Amino acid sequence: MRLHVDESIKYYKRKPSLYGSLTCQGIGLDGIPEVTASEGFIVNEINKKSIHISCPKESASSKFLAPYTTFSRIHTKSITCLDISSGGGLGVSSSTDGTMKIWQASNGELRRVLEGHVFDVNCCRFFPSGLVVLSGGMDAQLKIWSAEDASCVVTFKGHKGGILDTAIVDRGRNVVSGSRDGTARLWDCGRSACLGVLADCGSSINGVAVGAADNSINLGSPEQMPSEREVGTEAKMLLLAREDKKLQCLGLQSRQPVFLFIGSDAFNCCTFLSGFLLLAGTQDGNIYQLDVRSPGAPVQVIHRSGAPVLSLLSFRDGFIASQGDGSCFIVQQDLDYVTELTGADCDPVYKVATWEKQIYTCCRDGLVRRYQLSDL
Secondary structure (H helix, E strand, C coil): CCEEECCCHHHEECCCCCCCCEEEEEECCCCCEEEEECCCCEEEEECCCEEEEEEHHHCEEEEEECCCEEECCCCCCCEEEEEECCCCCEEEEEECCCCEEEEECCCCCEEEECCCCCCCEEEEEECCCCCEEEEEECCCCEEEEECCCCCEEEEECCCCCCEEEEEEECCCCEEEEEECCCEEEEEECCCCEEEEEEEECCCCEEEEEEEECCCCCCCCCCCCCCCCCCCCCCCEEEEEEECCCEEEEEECCCCCEEEEEECCCCEEEEEECCCCEEEEEECCCEEEEEECCCCCCCCEEEECCCCCEEEEEEECCEEEEEECCCCEEEEECEEEEEEEECCCCCCCEEEEEEECCEEEEEECCCCEEEEECCCC
8 A cells, every 4th residue: 555645835836926917908899808918917818708818928828718608597596516427418406495406408408306305405417328427415325316307317325424426337237436424335326225435535535536547557456256246446546535635546346456645735626637547626625647657746736726526527639627716727738728618706616517618617696607619
């Protein structure tokens, strides 16, 4: 078992903030604002939905993108989670208004209301088919729903505390849940049974991720023969973002430890970027990028503000992150070019989902925002 503590300040990507101002000189005949920038900054490009600003001296640039459309009628209160179906046609979201709803992704029109959890629903996601939804709630129950008729087809019981995150293994015959009770469990959807406790860490599991492991990574061997009901767990890693400042990685089938990394604060979320690269975000605003093959020191630590990192999502050759101060941004390859998704003014952006060139976010202000990436 390798234990790694982060003391690597030299890995932090903390450049001093660059300050400047923009002045609108008026609106052009085409309806687009005419904007000039203060000394050292250049307005490279501007249209009705975006503005691209650079600072040549620091070779840094940012594109600020306004929402293409905003859905305000899905929920009445803070939206804690959302996902978009694999075909891009449907969205699912949960809210502190006590509801979970399925809606048309193109216009936010309500399709189904999924009723059955007691208390709040913390997490919801589509299965790869796009026809079925998995949800986890404060009632310690995990439920599977039909997106077509809103019926609850399976309820899993076994956790002793609220379920905070889920992951789907392969096509979805098995799913993983992480709970406030400190355990991660593997479930058999066909028989609605628990196939085992994958980890019992004595600390709330805030985020879980499952990813295919690179051949070079030793995942260990299971101590006993896996059940024939386990489907697609071999050669997979399980990542757990824990409240006790630990990021834990283990073999999904073997249940054997791969590494344990100690960060600067509670880990809220995690995701795999590849068969060996991963990201994890903390309560104090750090985004750790780690290489599973040498997890002793981070590849880099990105720190843009002290606000909690609430969601991380692999996207093209980079990732999308959202934070508790309303910031939501896309990083592609290079930290010197960032796309900022604007609109959430200081309200936490809890979750991000994508479909092709569209990005959906959900926020404490009760809005779902859809951004259209024309040509990133």
